[in-house]
Amino acid sequence: MPYESRNCRDIVSEMLDETSVVSLAHRQHVEQCSECRRELDSQRAVRSQVRVLRAEQIDPPADLLAQLYADLRRCAASPSYRLARLVRVAPYVGGVLAAGAAGAVLAGRTRRTRFGIV
Amino acid sequence: MSPPEVIRYVEAARRGDHEAFEQLVRLTYHDTYTLAYRLTGNEEDARDVVQETYLRTYRSIGRFRGDAQFSTWLYRITANCAASVSARSARHRHAELGPDTPVLELRADHDPAQHVDATTLRARLEIAIAELPPRLRQVIVLRDVYELPHDQIAAELGISESAAKVRLHRARRMLRDRLFSGDQRHAV
Numbered sequence A: 001m002p003y004e005s006r007n008c009r010d011i012v013s014e015m016l017d018e019t020s021v022v023s024l025a026h027r028q029h030v031e032q033c034s035e036c037r038r039e040l041d042s043q044r045a046v047r048s049q050v051r052v053l054r055a056e057q058i059d060p061p062a063d064l065l066a067q068l069y070a071d072l073r074r075c076a077a078s079p080s081y082r083l084a085r086l087v088r089v090a091p092y093v094g095g096v097l098a099a100g101a102a103g104a105v106l107a108g109r110t111r112r113t114r115f116g117i118v
Numbered sequence B: 001m002s003p004p005e006v007i008r009y010v011e012a013a014r015r016g017d018h019e020a021f022e023q024l025v026r027l028t029y030h031d032t033y034t035l036a037y038r039l040t041g042n043e044e045d046a047r048d049v050v051q052e053t054y055l056r057t058y059r060s061i062g063r064f065r066g067d068a069q070f071s072t073w074l075y076r077i078t079a080n081c082a083a084s085v086s087a088r089s090a091r092h093r094h095a096e097l098g099p100d101t102p103v104l105e106l107r108a109d110h111d112p113a114q115h116v117d118a119t120t121l122r123a124r125l126e127i128a129i130a131e132l133p134p135r136l137r138q139v140i141v142l143r144d145v146y147e148l149p150h151d152q153i154a155a156e157l158g159i160s161e162s163a164a165k166v167r168l169h170r171a172r173r174m175l176r177d178r179l180f181s182g183d184q185r186h187a188v
Helices: A006-017 A024-032 A034-055 A064-077 A079-114 B004-014 B018-040 B043-063 B070-096 B121-131 B134-145 B150-157 B161-180
Strands: none
Touching: A006 A024, A006 A034, A006 B161, A024 A034, A034 B121, A034 B134, A034 B161, A064 A079, A064 B018, A064 B043, B004 B018, B004 B043, B004 B070, B018 B043, B018 B070, B018 B134, B043 B070, B070 B134, B070 B150, B121 B134, B121 B161, B134 B150, B134 B161, B150 B161
């Protein structure tokens, strides 16, 4: 089967990615088809070269960190961020206040009952 | 696995601790910049991507549930920002540049012109990746360098999973052709 066909391209990509189980039929095809095998081997070679880049870092501009801190401080001070944060925490604060109020009411009732006040 | 220091800062940042978030930035911005640079191919766009990435992360850290590694979450946001910045940048440059003007603006130390005589495969690889069309470069960097799954790559780039796979395949073949074809410009 010529490599250019979509089926072959998919098979080679599957074998290369190792993210899914490749069927026996597909494996056998690659073993028998010299074009697919050559394609697989050459793409594996490329990928192993590309993976080396993972360990390498590119130095950021010297002033970038200061710029990021400044951006974050501006963002933290912006009314829209404060409002969004308030909306996010409001249910929790409300819950805590409600629980506190309920506790206070119950405690008051217990005290009144203990001293015979109805 | 995220380092314990990062996990601690993430937890504090989720509770609204601004200083903890700044510490997270300090610990991760080299990695984020490296990814942004590899995705965009130039310093100016990489810088924009990193700034936008941390602002988005800051606003949404409260929603980070910790079911993925923080670094993976950050990579996804970076990829998403890079896709937006690259698209914006391409539109902008298209209006400014003629058809023969090269679109890539590599840093001085990554300038292809300075590497024409480079004899190592490693140097040729850097050039070949930088010269890929942005759509292909983004996919191969995210998949083959950072090992993000296809579905996450597709989601962050706003394309279908099958489109991501096709782009990856094209990118690998293009890289292979440039690295191993005996091209005069990149000859060993």
